[in-house]
Amino acid sequence: MPQVPEYPVLREAVALACRAPSVHNSQPWKWVSDGSVLHLFADRDRLVPVIDRAGREMILSCGAVLDHLRVAISAAGWDTQVTCFPDRTDADHVAVVEFSPSAGLDTTQCRRAEAIPRRRTDRLPLAAPHDWPALEATLRAVVEGDAVMLAVVADDDRAQLAAASRLTESIRRQDPTYQSELRWWTSPFELEQGIPASARVSVSEADRVDVARSFPTTGYGARRARLGPDHAKIVVLSTASDSRSEVLRCGEVLSTVLLDCAVAGSATCALTHLTEIAPSRRLISQLTGQPGLAQVLIRVGQALPEGEHPPATPRRPAAEVLSVRR
Structure with missing residues (x-):
């Protein structure tokens, strides 16, 4: 039997992953768990058609959420193996993610996971980055x-x-x-x-x-x-x-x-x-x-250390982007 994270762990990892950036914050993705693997699909209902008629930025956004998922689940103690575009008959089936328990926590991924809630798109003027x-x-x-x-x-x-x-x-x-x-x-x-x-x-x-x-x-x-x-x-x-x-x-x-x-x-x-x-x-x-x-x-x-930071932008709840296939 394949080993998979328990559903609450998976749900929390997906919620954190969905903090990933996307074109116009369209969040053009959906996740499906079938009990053994996690599937990532591009959601064409959320395509931004005027600027992205071919769906290139939609796939770019899906890449960002896929990596965020790997980071989030790694911090929860799981390794991943990803197969990209597994179905030749379905161009929107972006990836299949398989899981195995980690031998130990990856400190680099843990630091990245901790940074996910802090990361946001900052459209204000910035100072030159430190170092x-x-x-x-x-x-x-x-x-x-x-x-x-x-x-x-x-x-x-x-x-x-x-x-x-x-x-x-x-x-x-x-x-x-x-x-x-x-x-x-x-x-x-x-x-x-x-x-x-x-x-x-x-x-x-x-x-x-x-x-x-x-x-x-x-x-x-x-x-x-x-x-x-x-x-x-x-x-x-x-x-x-x-x-x-x-x-x-x-x-x-x-x-x-x-x-x-x-x-x-x-x-x-x-x-x-x-x-x-x-x-x-x-x-x-x-x-x-x-x-x-x-x-x-x-x-x-670099932003100023005191205030004036943009708040986090909204995201759809995990229940809307993650479904379970029985």
Whole structure:
């Protein structure tokens, strides 16, 4: 008989895993336990169709939640073996997770699990990260020998990237279908998904962040005013192609990068608006000298120690995302 965590342990691990980031906080995943293994499915009912018609960012999001699950269950004393895309007839069957008791707790995974509740998308201006050389070395070690490539945009190239970001957002402002989709995911009546006002920024705050997706602004004032403009480093994760397996793996690496930054006390903001447009993706490749296709950018910086931190964004309850197949 296969050994599996008891249901309450599994449920708590899934709930923690679902703190993973996703495009527009759409949470496009569902979990099914059959008593012996745990299945991860992409949830196409939660696809964000205007910006992600092909479902690439949906799979990226599923990669992030899959890695969060591995971290959470490892901290509970279980090892995992994952088979990705196990069913050729069902493209939305993302992974099968098998379990075995751990011989001992992995301290690195435990630190990452403890960081999951602290990690959130911080769209406010950030100071430069503390001890960036050491943190950069940690992040590069995550992708060493991996199919995912990591690069850092040089400070001298940031102005070009910022100009591309502004142009992308300018084009999007003229697209009524994009604006309609954005308004839906930022609507105030959604309590368990989307991007609430508390996670967005005011006009004056947005003006100080040069590489960002534009969301409907809020009534907040000028939080972190003494920081001035954004000084976050910009990390780029790329893959050789947009294949499902590579994009999924990139989502897993994204999860690890975000959690390792949280462990180090750094704030982060994952960005995909520039990777949704072909010319911007080409520019990113040129600026980083990195072959392949950019999948996600990550602002990494430091928030002020006193207050002014965005609260955690809402998540659907575990009962809604986890079902049991008898």
